[in-house]
Every structure is written in structure tokens, then in C-alpha cells.
Amino acid sequence: MQRNQRPKPGPNAADSPEEDKAGSAEPLSDTQAIMAALKRTEQCVLTKIDSTVTVAVGELHTKIDNLSRDLRSEIFNVRTEFTKVVEDVRKENATFVTRIEGLGEGANCYANRVVELEAKVTTLSSQVNKLVDKTEDLESRPRxxxxxxxxxxxxxxxxxxxxxxxxxxxxxxxxxxxxxxxxxxxxxxxxxxxxxxxxxxxxxxxxxxxxxxxxxxxxxxxxxxxxxxxxxxxxxYTLSVRKRRVAFTEVRGLLRRCPGVKYGLVYPATLKITTSAGDQKLFEDPTKAKHYIETDLHPRDPEGE
Structure with a gap:
């Protein structure tokens, strides 16, 4: 379009653009006006965005600073409380260590005393058994x-x-x-x-x-x-001897069903068994004697008597 073409400057035209603008001012076209308006709008928008971002960043920095300050304060308080708790635990631990050491010393002392008492009990038990046997013998002799x-x-x-x-x-x-x-x-x-x-x-x-x-x-x-x-x-016999001898009643009943086997109770309560082959066995425990009879002597069934 011809209206968009600008005329070329003549020989008498001004040397500077200012002079050209001043001397030959021409109204702007619609496109240029729109572009100028867009640039101004863009500039305004960028300015507003920049100012908004600046304000937001400032607020964000302020909030971060506040949160950081609060967090440092909380961390400091927690460390203070934790340090106090740790100190209390250390004091209690020291008290427990002292008590445990005391208990350990007491336990060692009591352990030594227990060992001594066990030795004394063993000695006294041996002496008591000897006295019981002696008393049993003294009671049995007049009988x-x-x-x-x-x-x-x-x-x-x-x-x-x-x-x-x-x-x-x-x-x-x-x-x-x-x-x-x-x-x-x-x-x-x-x-x-x-x-x-x-x-x-x-x-x-x-x-x-x-x-x-x-x-x-x-x-x-x-x-x-x-x-x-x-x-x-x-x-x-004395009561204790009678009880020990009565314990062999079942065993003696089994021996009666063993042909060729001789047996008898030796004082105070020892079962003497003589097999048909001439072998002799002595038992002071009825259970062991019963096991031997059932295993080696094989008593007959009661129906075969």
C-alpha cells in the first residue's frame, strides 16, 4: 500500500532525525500504535509481575526467616531438655552402678557364706547319718x-x-x-x-x-x-527296719515263682538272691531287684504255680 511508504528525503532534507521529525512529522499508523500499546502493556505487566514477585519473595524470605528462627528456638529448647534428661539419666545410671557394685560385693560375700554353709551342711548331714545309724543300731541291739x-x-x-x-x-x-x-x-x-x-x-x-x-x-x-x-x-525289728523289709514284699512274691532260686533278707534290709547256677546277688533297692528278677530270672505266671 502506497500510504505506508515513506517519501525519500530530498536534497534539502535535514541531516538529523530530530530535524526530520520536527520538520516532517507524520501521524503514526494503526499497527504502530497497536505495537506501541502492546509494548506499553507488556512493560506494565512486567513491571507489575516484577513488583509482585519482589513482594512475594520478600514475604517468602520473611516467612522462611521466621520459620528458621522458630525452628532454631525449638531445636534449642529440645536440646536443652534432652541435655537435662541425659544428665538425669547419667546421675541415675551412676546411682544404679553404685548400687549394682554394692549388690555384687554383697552377692560375693553371700556366695562365700553359702559355700561355707554347704560345706557345713554336708559335714552335718554326714554326722547326722552316722548318728541315725548309731541310734538305729543302739535301738536294735536290745531287740x-x-x-x-x-x-x-x-x-x-x-x-x-x-x-x-x-x-x-x-x-x-x-x-x-x-x-x-x-x-x-x-x-x-x-x-x-x-x-x-x-x-x-x-x-x-x-x-x-x-x-x-x-x-x-x-x-x-x-x-x-x-x-x-x-x-x-x-x-x-525297729519301725524303720520293718518298713525297709516290707518294701521287698512284692519282690519276694516274684522270687517264689522262680524255680531253683533261693533268697532271703539279710539284716537290716538287704535281699540276697542265689540263682540255680549258684550266682549270688545283693539288692538294697526293691526296684532294682524287681527289674533283675523280671529280666534275668523270668518268674512263672501265677497260673503255673
Missing amino acids: RDNCRLVDVAEGTGNIQPEKAIAQLLQDALSLDYTPTLDRAHRGLQPKPADGDAPRPIIIKFHYFQEKADIIRKAMGARPIFHNGKRFYIYPD
């Missing part, structure tokens, strides 16, 4: 000449019991002599009611040989009767 008659009817021997019991033994065992008894009396239990088992009779022989002979004949002449009633003759 060596005694016998115990069980299941003899009440009323027998109430008058002159020594003579009555001596005659009873002579008649029951068919003795060719009358035993000499120093003492004969019933057990010290209360008199039983009618129908209850009678009290045992304890007798003391004057001669040990007569007592041994009667025990031997009583063992071989079972059962023994008096006035049609069966009674039993046993050595007069």
Missing part, C-alpha cells in the same frame, strides 16, 4: 533277743504271761524244751474292740540261741496254729 507274735487272741497270757507264752511256743512248734523268757507283754496300743485285730505280743528270750531256734522253726513250720487259730512269729 536281738526279742520276738513278735502277731494275731494271738486277746486274753492269752494275761496271767503269768512269760509261762503262758513259753508253753504256747512249745506246743505250737513241738519243741522238746520250754523256752526261757525274761519278759512277755502286749503292745502298748489301746485294747482293741471285739472283732478288731489283737495287739502283738513282744517276748524277750533269756538265751539268744533259743530265739534263733524258734525263728528258724517258725520259718520252716508255717502255718502255725494255736487253739485252731493261725498266728505268726517275727523278729522284733
Whole structure:
């Protein structure tokens, strides 16, 4: 378009643009006006954005500074509290260490005392066992000449019991002599009611040989009767010895079913077994004796007796 073309300057034109503008001023076109307006708008927008960003950055820096200051304050407070807690823990730990060291020393002292006490207890236990064995022996020695008659009817021997019991033994065992008894009396239990088992009779022989002979004949002449009633003759052992010997009752029942095997209880309570081959075994524990009998001797079943 021709209106957009600017005329060329003539020979008399001004040398400077200012002079050209002043001398030959021409109204701006629409495009130039729009571009100028856009530039001004752009400049305004950039200025506003710059100012807005500057303000936002300033506010952000302010908030960051405030947060950093608050965070440093919180961290300082936490470190202060943590340091106080650590100091308290260290003090308590030092107290515990002192107490533990004291307990350790006390434990070592008590451990030494326990060791000493264990040694003393061991010594005292050994001495007590010796005293018990000695007491048992002292109690058993006076009983060596005694016998115990069980299941003899009440009323027998109430008058002159020594003579009555001596005659009873002579008649029951068919003795060719009358035993000499120093003492004969019933057990010290209360008199039983009618129908209850009678009290045992304890007798003391004057001669040990007569007592041994009667025990031997009583063992071989079972059962023994008096006035049609069966009674039993046993050595007069102490209570502890009787309990130990009674513990072998089941074992002795098994041995009765073993053909060719001989057995007997050796004082105080040792089971002596002689096999058919002549081997001898001694047992003080009924459990071990039962295991040996069932394993090696193989007793017959009760139906085969």
C-alpha cells in the first residue's frame, strides 16, 4: 500500500532525525500504535509481575526467616531438655552402678557364706547319718533277743504271761524244751474292740540261741496254729527296719515263682538272691531287684504255680 511508504528525503532534507521529525512529522499508523500499546502493556505487566514477585519473595524470605528462627528456638529448647534428661539419666545410671557394685560385693560375700554353709551342711548331714545309724543300731541291739507274735487272741497270757507264752511256743512248734523268757507283754496300743485285730505280743528270750531256734522253726513250720487259730512269729525289728523289709514284699512274691532260686533278707534290709547256677546277688533297692528278677530270672505266671 502506497500510504505506508515513506517519501525519500530530498536534497534539502535535514541531516538529523530530530530535524526530520520536527520538520516532517507524520501521524503514526494503526499497527504502530497497536505495537506501541502492546509494548506499553507488556512493560506494565512486567513491571507489575516484577513488583509482585519482589513482594512475594520478600514475604517468602520473611516467612522462611521466621520459620528458621522458630525452628532454631525449638531445636534449642529440645536440646536443652534432652541435655537435662541425659544428665538425669547419667546421675541415675551412676546411682544404679553404685548400687549394682554394692549388690555384687554383697552377692560375693553371700556366695562365700553359702559355700561355707554347704560345706557345713554336708559335714552335718554326714554326722547326722552316722548318728541315725548309731541310734538305729543302739535301738536294735536290745531287740536281738526279742520276738513278735502277731494275731494271738486277746486274753492269752494275761496271767503269768512269760509261762503262758513259753508253753504256747512249745506246743505250737513241738519243741522238746520250754523256752526261757525274761519278759512277755502286749503292745502298748489301746485294747482293741471285739472283732478288731489283737495287739502283738513282744517276748524277750533269756538265751539268744533259743530265739534263733524258734525263728528258724517258725520259718520252716508255717502255718502255725494255736487253739485252731493261725498266728505268726517275727523278729522284733525297729519301725524303720520293718518298713525297709516290707518294701521287698512284692519282690519276694516274684522270687517264689522262680524255680531253683533261693533268697532271703539279710539284716537290716538287704535281699540276697542265689540263682540255680549258684550266682549270688545283693539288692538294697526293691526296684532294682524287681527289674533283675523280671529280666534275668523270668518268674512263672501265677497260673503255673
